[in-house]
């Protein structure tokens with residue numbers, strides 16, 4: 009799988025999103041559409057961005073009973089997106105059902121990626137709120153192994169965890185890593201960050217970058233810099 013930069017289009021509406029994408033006249037970046045934009049503008053937004061020639065990671069993080077997730081994934085698969093995700097927490101049975109739902113009649117399907125523990129969850133909250141009394145990294149690696157067992161393609165994780173995931177699940181198992189910042193850039197609310205170059209060294213397959221690109225005065229320049237540092 010070729011390394012790529014995915015731009016997190018964390019915008020509130022269609023107009024802002026298309027205005028942003030219009031700036032890219034020479035390239036068609038891989039984009040991530042999350043809950044905010046999807047819930048505001050619906051599947052039509054996905055079709056419109058797809059029709060413009062972009063690859064799409066639909067970041068809706070499904071988690072429900074296996075039958076419900078299977079049916080929802082079948083709907084998302086028809087949108088012709090390239091990557092979707094779910095919570096590994098939903099069990100191996102749920103992940104297997106998701107794969108079934110996602111697989112189109114011709115055997116093709118979008119990549120299916122699992123969220124392990126959200127990066128916003130601390131060791132303390134995991135123990136108190138979820139009653140899981142193991143080291144967080146061990147829990148993340150266990151969820152990654154469950155995702156692999158279910159037949160998924162990879163996990164969302166911190167770039168700093170990518171190497172360990174590959175050790176546990178193999179190099180072909182994809183790591184999709186947010187929390188990426190340019191050297192000297194504003195970290196914002198992200199805690200465990202790496203530069204695109206460092207993420208490449210550690211072995212990330214895809215980096216997800218939002219604000220370092222979307223909030224830059226020159227988003228196309230920032231995207232090109234990320235591609236140069238990470239994907240070349």
Ligand code: C5P
Nearest residue numbers: 016018126127186187216217218219220
């Ligand atoms: O603006 P920034 O580069 O921090 O955006 C990162 C994107 O990745 C956001 O859309 C955020 O919701 C998402 N994400 C994350 N950490 C995770 C999973 C998703 O930052 N563990």
